Structure formats: C-alpha cells, structure tokens
Amino acid sequence: MKRSLLALLVLVGAVLAPTSAEAADGPALRVPEAALDAALVCSGDVGGSAHNPILLIAGTTLTPEVFVWNYGPALTALGRPFCTVALPDNGMADIQVAAEYVVxxxxxxxxxxxxxxxxxGHSQGGMVPRWALKYWPDTRARVGDVIGLAPSNHGTVVASAVCxxxxxxxxxxxxxxxxxxxALNSGAETWAGVDYTNVYTVLDEVVAPNLNDHGSSSLHTGQGRISNVGLQDVCPAHVADHLTTGTTDGVAFALVVDALTHDGPAxxxxxxxxxxxxLLMPGVDPVFLAVNEARMATVVATQVALYPHVPAEPALAEYAR
Incomplete structure (x- = not known):
C-alpha cells in the first residue's frame, strides 16, 4: 500500500511539475488568446523591415489612440514599423493582467x-514591460530596448493621497x-542584453518625486545597460510635464530616436x-495640438472620475510571491 501511494505521488508530481520549457517561459498566460490578439495592432512592414519593430504602450487612463497624433506619424516618417498594445480598461485594471498583454x-x-x-512606453507603459521581463524570462531574448517616458518604475507618492x-x-x-x-524592484531591476532608457522631468506632477536620477523613474541595478536622463539636465529651462513628456515633447523624442538608432541606451x-x-516632436501638428491635448485630458479625467474604485491593492499573483 505504501509503495502504491508513493508511486501515485510521484506520478502526480510529474504531471503537475512544470517542464523546463514552461519554467523558462514563465507562468501560463491566463488571458484568452483571442483577447490578447485583438489588443495588438501593427503598422508598417513588421516582417520585412531592416529595423527592429517598435512596441508602443500608453500610460494609465489612456489607449493606443493617443499615439495617432504623435508617435504614429513620427515613426512612419522615419520608416520604422511599429505596433501598439491596448492594455485592458485603459490601463486602470490589475497591472499583472496588463503585463500578460505585453508578454x-x-x-x-x-x-x-x-x-x-x-x-x-509612457508612464505605466514604460514600467509594465519590466514586469513582463522579470516573470517571463523568454521575453528577455526578444527585447532590444525598453525606453520609458516618465515611467512609474518606483511608483508615485501622489497615488497614496488619491487612494x-x-x-x-x-x-x-x-x-x-x-x-x-x-516585487517588481526586488533583486535586479534590469536584465543583460536589454538596454534601458528612462526619460524623466523634474516638473512631473504625476510620477513623483523625480527631482534627479534617484527618483521614481530611474533604474540602477541589474546587468542591463541603463541611461537615466532628466530633460532639465539636457535643457535646463525645459518645461515638459508628465503628459507632454510621453506625447508631444521634442527633446524626449530626440532621446527616443537616439536610443533606437544606436547600440546601447540613449x-x-x-x-x-x-x-x-x-518644443514639439515630429508628427505633432501645431494646428490641432490644443484639440488633441484637450481630448487626451478628457479621457484622463473621465477614467479617474468614473473607473470603479476598489478598497485595496490587488493580491500578488502566486508566481510573484
């Protein structure tokens, strides 16, 4: 009887234990594949280009539509194929689920x-790829650059009051x-073979504090090559805020292009x-700038005001505990 029970336990363990391939790939994705596919939209010749394709990820409260009037036309003019991924619920839901879309x-x-x-990626969009790289190891060999525009790598003190x-x-x-x-920042913040550019502004009113390269957006540990760049260190009189850093700012865009076109970070x-x-990046039409910024601000305000509130932070997924 004891031998039979032992054999059964060994058999169950063999069935339930992840294979080496599964362990290398990270946990199974829980989001249905149809939903993941529907969230990904590409433009340009992704399969035939001599350049790496670019994945654009919007920040919390926003959707890929925000790139239609800035990074979309700018990258098209540069001949760079790009894709966008729509995070669920405008990036307002559990970021652990959003990370599966990025994976x-x-x-x-x-x-x-x-x-x-x-x-x-802008804001959350610059931070969430790091969750994907941390817990789905196979993605590390598939990513060249992670360029964060005002990324929330270490969060923000503003959210404590909001919540x-x-x-x-x-x-x-x-x-x-x-x-x-x-969990995200425990251990190494970066991974070998991936270049990290983090662009921040001291005038960031959302991701704060960001007064220097030890602020929320910056990274320092791990084996990835890192560049933390303050816009005011490049241009002392620069006035970019959180939203403009990721949507219209000409200096931020110049840093993005530098990272994309050189080995290593910006x-x-x-x-x-x-x-x-x-002051403005290519692709932004000054004639329609005020209209586009007003639309973006309306989307942000609507999401903040109307998205259902929860009383506490979502529990960490088992793989991250």
Whole structure:
C-alpha cells in the first residue's frame, strides 16, 4: 500500500511539475488568446523591415489612440514599423493582467519580424514591460530596448493621497512602496542584453518625486545597460510635464530616436545642437495640438472620475510571491 501511494505521488508530481520549457517561459498566460490578439495592432512592414519593430504602450487612463497624433506619424516618417498594445480598461485594471498583454505582444511581434522588439512606453507603459521581463524570462531574448517616458518604475507618492478613499487597481499598484512595486524592484531591476532608457522631468506632477536620477523613474541595478536622463539636465529651462513628456515633447523624442538608432541606451551627448529648441516632436501638428491635448485630458479625467474604485491593492499573483 505504501509503495502504491508513493508511486501515485510521484506520478502526480510529474504531471503537475512544470517542464523546463514552461519554467523558462514563465507562468501560463491566463488571458484568452483571442483577447490578447485583438489588443495588438501593427503598422508598417513588421516582417520585412531592416529595423527592429517598435512596441508602443500608453500610460494609465489612456489607449493606443493617443499615439495617432504623435508617435504614429513620427515613426512612419522615419520608416520604422511599429505596433501598439491596448492594455485592458485603459490601463486602470490589475497591472499583472496588463503585463500578460505585453508578454503576448513581445512574443508575437518578435516572431512576426524575426527581430528584437524595441519598446517605447509612457508612464505605466514604460514600467509594465519590466514586469513582463522579470516573470517571463523568454521575453528577455526578444527585447532590444525598453525606453520609458516618465515611467512609474518606483511608483508615485501622489497615488497614496488619491487612494485614501479607494481607487483603481492600477493606482493602488503604482503607489510608492506597494506590494506590486516591491516585487517588481526586488533583486535586479534590469536584465543583460536589454538596454534601458528612462526619460524623466523634474516638473512631473504625476510620477513623483523625480527631482534627479534617484527618483521614481530611474533604474540602477541589474546587468542591463541603463541611461537615466532628466530633460532639465539636457535643457535646463525645459518645461515638459508628465503628459507632454510621453506625447508631444521634442527633446524626449530626440532621446527616443537616439536610443533606437544606436547600440546601447540613449546618450544625451549625441543629441543635435538644436535639440533644446524643438518644443514639439515630429508628427505633432501645431494646428490641432490644443484639440488633441484637450481630448487626451478628457479621457484622463473621465477614467479617474468614473473607473470603479476598489478598497485595496490587488493580491500578488502566486508566481510573484
């Protein structure tokens, strides 16, 4: 009887234990594949380009529509194929679920192109790829650059005040010191073979504090090559705030292009001499700027006001505990 029970336990263990391939790939994705596929939209010749495809990820409260009037036309003009991934619920829901969309996007775009994927993300969109890289190890060999524009890598003190009466799950998770961010930043912050550019502004009113390269957006540990760049260190009189850093800012865009077109992360020393005079990035039409910014602000305000609040941070997934 004892031998039979032992044999049964061994058999069950063999069935339930992950294979080496599963362990290398990370946990199974829980989001249905149809939903993951529907969230990914690509433009340009992803499969035939001589350049790495770019994956654009919007910040909390926003959707890929925000890139239609800035990074979309700018990258098209540069001849760079790009894809966007729509995070669920405008990025307001559990970021652990949003990360699965990013994992799927990295795998799909890399497979379609046969090349590394370069990621450009704003706010949460610059931070969530790090969760994907941390817990789904196979993605690390598929990513060349992670370029964060005002990324919430270490959260924000602003969210603590916002969440006192309850708030959206993603706001809870982006509070400074949250369980989510503690898990994300435990151990190495970066991975070998991936280049990290983190662009921040001291005038960031959302991701704060960001007064220097030890603020929320910056990274320092791990084996990835890292560049933490303050816009005011490049251009002392620069006035970019949180939203403009990721949507219209000419200096931020110049740093993005520098990272995309050179080995390693962005280097401010390589920027053109007139970089500080470029208030708007290419692709932004000044005639429609006010209208587009007003639409963006309306989307942000609507999500903040109407998205259902929860009383506490979502529990960490078992794989992250």
């Amino acid at each position: 799927h996007a990295i795998r799909a775009v890399s497979a379609a192109s046969g090349r590394d994927v370069d990621i450009v 006192r009466p309850g708030c959206a799950p993603a706001f809870w998770q982006q509070r400074t010191g949250s369980a989510f961010l503690t 280097d401010p020393a390589r920027l053109p001499a007139d970089a500080c005079t470029r």
